[in-house]
Amino acid sequence: MTKLKFFLQIHKAIIIYGISLALLLLILKWLELRFIIFDYSLEIYIGAIAFIFTGLGIWLALKLSKPKIKTLVVEKEVFVPRSENFILNTSLIAELELSKRELEILNLMALGLSNDEIAAKIFVSLSTVKTHNQNLFVKLDVKRRTQAIEKAKRLNLIP
Amino acid sequence: MTKLKFFLQIHKAIIIYGISLALLLLILKWLELRFIIFDYSLEIYIGAIAFIFTGLGIWLALKLSKPKIKTLVVEKEVFVPRSENFILNTSLIAELELSKRELEILNLMALGLSNDEIAAKIFVSLSTVKTHNQNLFVKLDVKRRTQAIEKAKRLNLIP
DNA sequence: CTTATTTTCATACCAAAGTATCATTTTTAA
DNA sequence: TTAAAAATGATACTTTGGTATGAAAATAAG
Known part of the structure; x- marks a missing residue:
């Protein structure tokens, strides 16, 4: 139960992407069947798909990409008391x-x-x-x- | 001159994307002309395009997205012998x-x-x-x- | 030129630091 | 073990340090 939940949480973006893809194909098929698709040229059709999937790709990348950790080293001057270099006379x-x-x-x-x-x-x-x-x-x-x-x-x- | 160079550097990813898109459409057109395209079903064709452009979208997003900077402050102790070079606070x-x-x-x-x-x-x-x-x-x-x-x-x- | 801040000074009082002197107990080393 | 050195402590006293309060010049800031 918890494992499934965990899996869903982690792969949420991928699942949404898969469903979107399936839905899109379904719509396309439906459009094809309705012969509406043939009103447009193939180039526009391909362009639209390319545009949509590029958007999906971008969205996916932004969702899944791990934050680029930029380590900023701040040199903080710590005034070390004389105890460190103190030599007892x-x-x-x-x-x-x-x-x-x-x-x-x-x-x-x-x-x-x-x-x-x-x-x-x-x-x-x-x-x-x-x-x-x-x-x-x-x-x-x-x-x-x-x-x-x-x-x-x-x-x-x-x- | 320098302005053009700067523009190219900044929009490198976009330009590459545009060129890729143009090239792909050209290839498709060529395939269409060669009637090879009809050997495959429309679904596979669309799927391929979707796949390619998703990849492009991901690549574009990764290239263009500003790194999510997670600032990690590392305190580095700088030894300052107090007696020798005193710096008034x-x-x-x-x-x-x-x-x-x-x-x-x-x-x-x-x-x-x-x-x-x-x-x-x-x-x-x-x-x-x-x-x-x-x-x-x-x-x-x-x-x-x-x-x-x-x-x-x-x-x-x-x- | 006026207002705010800094610097100055005084008095009185209490707490802390320092002086002087003496004495006892530990430790250490010959 | 015994003398020297170190550590401990007490008392009485003087000096210095610190607190509280109030106030007047001098200086800086607007």
Whole structure:
């Protein structure tokens, strides 16, 4: 049942075309029998058929042709953050004696987190974060977190 | 000269169709003259013509129909190292309605300057800087200067 | 020339950041 | 295992940052 339905749906155009063709031939036969056909010259008769079937062909082609997919590649500039070509300056980290925790906090700082948020994120107290900050600022020789971020980014200590 | 060439190129399919039609009629006429045609029944004759012109119609339709363009957008990531060749996102600046002064302050912020230092640098009062900051934070939808810096860098509003 | 926008500034207040100092607990490495 | 380094935490205090509100010049746009 469903298979037949599917077949009908797919080949609808072909079926209509077949029926049209049959109908046309029937009409022609009828006309022939009625001798009306002989009132016109063969050329006009052929021309009419040619015209009709050309139309049918065009219609068929338009119905059955699969859409020509034209792939339009749009190059969208995705500004890839530095993380891809970021090379951590490990030697400088060692030189400045930055600890793991300090570096971790530095990264979170650069993401715009407040001291409170950092404390919550790494499960330590606000005091601890502040202490790390102090040490960090001394080691980086800066006075503010914004300076620390700027310097750290510039020196490839953070992405 | 060029106009004729252009016309030919555009209507190539139509011209070929016309010529084909003329040729076919000529062949038919010739066949008719040779009395070969009467060897076959009219139905087969008509059927052949119908078949041929259907084919022509299909061919014509495929040639002339504009391709049903299905635009497939492929996002191609273009790597842009931000630090080296920074391209200011002017459209976004316009979209966010960031003023010159706000952008200027944003840049100084990112360099790690305090509000006092910014005020001194651009010869305005601390209050003014704070007001600019407020508007800036609202426009960027952030709560802190560090967040503003992070977002602005990410969106290429500042280097 | 008038209207809208930008820039400017002030005050008061609260929240967050930073400083200083001290102290305890882990980790790490000699 | 023991000293050094790193991580944690507290308290008290100062400075800076951020919010809210209001308003006056300066500049741009129509």
